[in-house]
Amino acid sequence: MDIVIVGILLGGAYALMAMGLQLQYGVAKIMNLANGEMLVAGSFAAFWFFTSAQVSPLLAILVVAPMAFIFNWLVYKIFMRYLVKKARSEGQLEVNSILSTFGQSFILVGLMLALFGGEYFSYSYLEKPYTLFGQPYELNRVVAFLFAIFFCCVLYFWLNRTRLGLTLRAVSVNPEASGLVGIDVPNISALAFGLGGAVTAVGGSLLSMFLTFDASVGVIFTMKALVIVIMGGVRDIRGTILVAFILGLTETAVASLIDPGLTLAAAYLLFILILLFRPEGIFGKRST
Amino acid sequence: MSNSVALSFQNVTKNFGGLTAVDKVNFDIRDNEVFGLIGPNGSGKTTVLDLVSGLLRLSSGKIISYDKKISGKTSAQIARRGVSRTFQLVRMLPTLNVKENIASGGVFGFRRYRRKELDRKVNYMMSQVGLTGKGMLPITMLTYIDQKRVELARALMSDPKIILLDEWLAGLNPTEMKIGINLISGIRYEGRTVVVVEHHMEAIRSLCDRCIVMNSGQTIAEGKPNEVLNDERVISAYLGVGNA
Amino acid sequence: MKHRENYSLNIKRRELYGLIASIFAFGLAATLPIFNTGYVLSLGVTIVMYTVLSTSWALFSGPTHYISLATAAFFGIGMYIVGGGLEIYSFPILIAIAGCVGAILAALIGLATLRLSGVYFVIFTLGLSELIRQLVTWAQTTMGTSSGLYVLIDVTESQIYWELLTIAAFVFLIGWCINRSKIGFALKIIGNDEKVARHVGINTAAVKIVLFMISGSIASITGAILAPRWTYIEPTIAFSPMLSFLVVIMALIGGAHRLWGPILGVIPFALCWDFITAKFPNQTALMLGLAFLLIVYAIPHGFAGLGEKYWGKFKHWRDFRV
Numbered sequence: 001m002d003i004v005i006v007g008i009l010l011g012g013a014y015a016l017m018a019m020g021l022q023l024q025y026g027v028a029k030i031m032n033l034a035n036g037e038m039l040v041a042g043s044f045a046a047f048w049f050f051t052s053a054q055v056s057p058l059l060a061i062l063v064v065a066p067m068a069f070i071f072n073w074l075v076y077k078i079f080m081r082y083l084v085k086k087a088r089s090e091g092q093l094e095v096n097s098i099l100s101t102f103g104q105s106f107i108l109v110g111l112m113l114a115l116f117g118g119e120y121f122s123y124s125y126l127e128k129p130y131t132l133f134g135q136p137y138e139l140n141r142v143v144a145f146l147f148a149i150f151f152c153c154v155l156y157f158w159l160n161r162t163r164l165g166l167t168l169r170a171v172s173v174n175p176e177a178s179g180l181v182g183i184d185v186p187n188i189s190a191l192a193f194g195l196g197g198a199v200t201a202v203g204g205s206l207l208s209m210f211l212t213f214d215a216s217v218g219v220i221f222t223m224k225a226l227v228i229v230i231m232g233g234v235r236d237i238r239g240t241i242l243v244a245f246i247l248g249l250t251e252t253a254v255a256s257l258i259d260p261g262l263t264l265a266a267a268y269l270l271f272i273l274i275l276l277f278r279p280e281g282i283f284g285k286r287s288t
Numbered sequence: 289m290s291n292s293v294a295l296s297f298q299n300v301t302k303n304f305g306g307l308t309a310v311d312k313v314n315f316d317i318r319d320n321e322v323f324g325l326i327g328p329n330g331s332g333k334t335t336v337l338d339l340v341s342g343l344l345r346l347s348s349g350k351i352i353s354y355d356k357k358i359s360g361k362t363s364a365q366i367a368r369r370g371v372s373r374t375f376q377l378v379r380m381l382p383t384l385n386v387k388e389n390i391a392s393g394g395v396f397g398f399r400r401y402r403r404k405e406l407d408r409k410v411n412y413m414m415s416q417v418g419l420t421g422k423g424m425l426p427i428t429m430l431t432y433i434d435q436k437r438v439e440l441a442r443a444l445m446s447d448p449k450i451i452l453l454d455e456w457l458a459g460l461n462p463t464e465m466k467i468g469i470n471l472i473s474g475i476r477y478e479g480r481t482v483v484v485v486e487h488h489m490e491a492i493r494s495l496c497d498r499c500i501v502m503n504s505g506q507t508i509a510e511g512k513p514n515e516v517l518n519d520e521r522v523i524s525a526y527l528g529v530g531n532a
Numbered sequence: 533m534k535h536r537e538n539y540s541l542n543i544k545r546r547e548l549y550g551l552i553a554s555i556f557a558f559g560l561a562a563t564l565p566i567f568n569t570g571y572v573l574s575l576g577v578t579i580v581m582y583t584v585l586s587t588s589w590a591l592f593s594g595p596t597h598y599i600s601l602a603t604a605a606f607f608g609i610g611m612y613i614v615g616g617g618l619e620i621y622s623f624p625i626l627i628a629i630a631g632c633v634g635a636i637l638a639a640l641i642g643l644a645t646l647r648l649s650g651v652y653f654v655i656f657t658l659g660l661s662e663l664i665r666q667l668v669t670w671a672q673t674t675m676g677t678s679s680g681l682y683v684l685i686d687v688t689e690s691q692i693y694w695e696l697l698t699i700a701a702f703v704f705l706i707g708w709c710i711n712r713s714k715i716g717f718a719l720k721i722i723g724n725d726e727k728v729a730r731h732v733g734i735n736t737a738a739v740k741i742v743l744f745m746i747s748g749s750i751a752s753i754t755g756a757i758l759a760p761r762w763t764y765i766e767p768t769i770a771f772s773p774m775l776s777f778l779v780v781i782m783a784l785i786g787g788a789h790r791l792w793g794p795i796l797g798v799i800p801f802a803l804c805w806d807f808i809t810a811k812f813p814n815q816t817a818l819m820l821g822l823a824f825l826l827i828v829y830a831i832p833h834g835f836a837g838l839g840e841k842y843w844g845k846f847k848h849w850r851d852f853r854v
Contacts, residue, residue: 031651083828094650095597096828099784102777103824110818118814216817219773223662226655259670268663272644275656279648341731367733381724392721395714397733446733 002135003252009141011248012148013207015241017221018228019155020200022240024072025229026172027192030080030097034105036222037112038068038197042204043121043213044112050123057125057205058147064205065198072197075104076190084189105218112215122212144206151202156237168192172235200225220264227271233280246270292354294319294450294481295340299349300359302335302505309335311505312349317450319354322473322482324492324499324513328526331502333485334376337452340483341373342366353450370398370449374439374456376485380427387423390414390441397446413441417471433464440471450481457484457491469494489517501525558701565690573689577761579802580696581754585775586783586794587703588750591710592743593780594788595723598650601776602641602657605664606634606748608770610755612668615681615765623685627756634752635745642741657776665771672767680766687760695757703750707791715739777820778805784827787836796835 017039024032032038045064046057079100087093126143129136159165170178171188179185204221207213228247232239247267254266295317302310310332317323325333338344340351342363351359358366372393381389391410394401401409414420417437422430430438436456443451457468469491476482486492492499493513501509501516503525509516516522564576585603593600610630617626641660645653672679710716718739721729729736755770762769778801786797801823808819831838 079825079829091597091650095599096832098599098651098654099824100828103821103828106777106817106821106824108821110815110821113814113817219658220662223655223659227659230652230655259674261666261670261673264659265663265666265670268659271656271659275644275648275652279652343727343731362735363727363730364733364735367731373731375727379725379728381721381728383724384720388717388720392717392728393732395717395732442732 003256004249005132005135005137006141006256007249007252008245009137009145009248010252011245012145012152013203014224014228014248015152015244016148016203016206017200018225018232018240018244019152019237020196020198020203021222021225022229022232022234022237023168023192023196023199026235027168028076028080028189028196029084029093029175030076030101030193031094031226032193032196033098033101033222033226034108034218035101035196035200035225036218036220037105037108038072038200038218039204039207039221039225040112040213040215040218041108042068042201043208043211044116044215045201046205046208047121047123050125057209058143061147061202061205064201068201069194069198071194073190073194075197076193079104080193081186081190084186105222109216109218116215118215120212120214121208123208125209138210140209144209148203148206151199152241155199159237223264224267227267231271231274292319293317294321294353295483296352297336297349298352300336300339300346300351301348302332302339302344303347308505310339313502313505313507315500315507315510317481317483318498320476320479320481321497322476322484322495324496325483325485325502326487326489326492326499327502327508331525332505333502334454335505336502337373337454337483337485340366341371341452364396367397367446370446371452372397372443372446372448372450373452374436374443374454376454376458378432378435378439380435380438382428384427385423386414386419386425386427386430386438389427389438390419390445393442393445398449399447401445409445413445416444416474417441418467433460433468436460436468437471444475448480450483451475453482453484455485455487457486457488465491493517554704558697562694562697565693569690573693575802575806577689577693577696577758578806579798580693580700581758582779582782582798582802583795584696584700584703584754585751585779586786586798587700587707587791588747589779590783590788590791590794591703591707592740592747593783594790594793595719596740596743597723598646598740598744599654599780600657600744600747601654601773601780602638602660602748603751603776603779604771604773605657605661605776606637606751607755607758607775608661608664608668608767608772609633609637610752610757611759611765611770612681613752614756614759615683618683618685623687623760627753630752630756631749635749637752638745638748639741641748642737642744646740646744647737658773661771661773661776665767668771669767680764682764683759683762685760689761692757692761696754699750699753699757704791706746710743711791715742719743774816774820781820781823781827785823785831785834787834787838789833790836793834793836796839 021032021035024030024035042064045067046060049055049060049063050057080097083093083096083100087096126140128139130139130142132142159169167183167188170183171185171192175185224247228240228243232243247270250266250270251263254262293316297313297315300310300313301308313336325336327333335344339346339359342361342365346359350357353369353371356369358369358371381392384392387410390413391406394406394409410423414423417440419434419437419441422434427435427438440456453472456472457465460468465488472482472484472495484495496513498511499513499516500507501519501522508521508525509519565573585607589600589603592598613630613633614623614626617629621629641656645656669679710719718729718734721732721734722736722739726736759765782797782801783794784797785801786795787793808816827834
């Protein structure tokens, strides 16, 4: 029971992080391998606000989200758009965006190392016990979870109930056809890329409330987000959310039952099984 | 000429999500005939070729070639059984020259050539399709018709029993069209079975022994080109029901 | 006019010159330990090591465009095979075992991921060394008492250098044979258009797996040879993800589309890297990042591509000037 609840609480933040990547990959068609660094940047921002000005991480989000949006929007406009225009084939775009975002991720790591140094960081915010089903849990985990779920819901309804959300989904399904019906695909892609970055950074701020992080931990989160997105089926947000919880549960179970050092191994085992048996993801349609 | 069946389609069905692109199609293509697949855009012709060549997997049904089931096999396995094809949009290998592009067809497929033999065969194919002297050119320097020639030569390199031509004549001007029709009819006299997907009715009339008309994933008529093209259902399929 | 031969034709004069030049270069490189056995030799070991790894990486990734980040996994496994097996088998046997295990692992990875899109492959290989590292660490801490292994064997730096140089020669030989063989022709076709490749009868999955096996096996052998360089090996050294990234960068900066391309990247980058890690150890990530951006935005075909472009222009100028 303990494992289930901790796992679910962790899954909330994972869901947010993976949704960010999914927006970038699904709509803008860029597999952003600097996603984890964006998350860590969000964590650092929350940490900085909290330690230097005693600003609650939950308030810091109000600053983190727009900053991350602008940053990622610019990254898309400056770096990725060029690749999209230059690419002669989907495969070429894929390879180039992988290399380019790898480069960006290393640069971000380098910058964060230069700014904050290589130590581990954490801060104590809302470190009070909170009783849930007769068991005490840290309040910061619960609050982070609630916020994550809130943002997930907002994003889900925004995508499914608004005109702009519909536009985004259209581009995700078929960029060429979207262009033909008058959608400004380059700008929508930039918007999605920026939004994805913002969502991920918010996930990072929330995670920083209860996790210890350092400048180079981003790649682990990138891998987790990738595993979630691919397992969930690239276009399906419900799949992403469900898999995020599955991953949260699996990691918690492995960490508490076997060894905390094996969490990534567990994520990878799941990933391998999915690749072998349902490469299109749990909810993905079987492509031809 | 033997009477065996080159390709037999048995209840062949292909779904893309909710869309049925090919719907329980049944027909036979005989050995050594030129067979036409015609129909309006989106009627499922190219899908049929993709199913034969293993590019797509059948949703149900089966395809049999010379008494052996080929549906469910990979493209490479099917190519090695003697089925080769061209693509609707020409697919060249841009970093290789003309000779290498053509040679690629005759090394791994149904009939495999090596060394001197390969060189001889490539030269022969180039003279057949009218590319003599262009062997060392980069593929990107060729005109559209020449690229189509390269693709045809590549498909013929492995001496296939069956060759599938997907709108090979499309986009050619009237002079080139005549050359093209001659080229294709030459192939059948080498003893191969030719399946063509075409829109050009004159070409169908002058090339095909028999043809089949598809509409919305179903076959609506089958027979000799002249009979089929005068069929009322075919006319209404092409012109739209209201105009029939 | 640029023109490459079919897989089938005979040795050309140009290739013969290349062969003589390479033999000469290898001979020259082999004399290095005579002159210096200190810093220069250790730099030499590093350079030859990255030459082997990058060239064998490019054998697979150059034509197929699959970016493999599993080098560290293969390398670490090779190292651990030597570390763990020294008490039972002799060193040369262990190197052979490392090669086989690397090939088997590559085959498994290939079977699981190569039929899928390139993104899956990158992610899978990216996490693989991390996964193996976690498993090895866990196995060592739960079953053994220490977090590493001692490699106590009497091998000098010069010997390691010569062994690596032999492997490098071997890699170039394999690469040269592949380029002239049927499988090399198949790879060129796959790299151009995989759909066409399948339709001319190439079993694309098998070709890719075979190449990946060669590449993985060589990386494992390299790890095995280098194990004695560290007397004590730990998962963090053996499975360092940085190694995979460096190999990718060096190969791509040099030019992965040519057999001799990666070495053009290895020499300058290894020297730079050595300088940066010594003077600015905190800025290594920044440098890696900039190198990646350089590859994508400035020299997409590496130094080899750049050289070919200007060589072509020069020849054009020489042949057509009045």
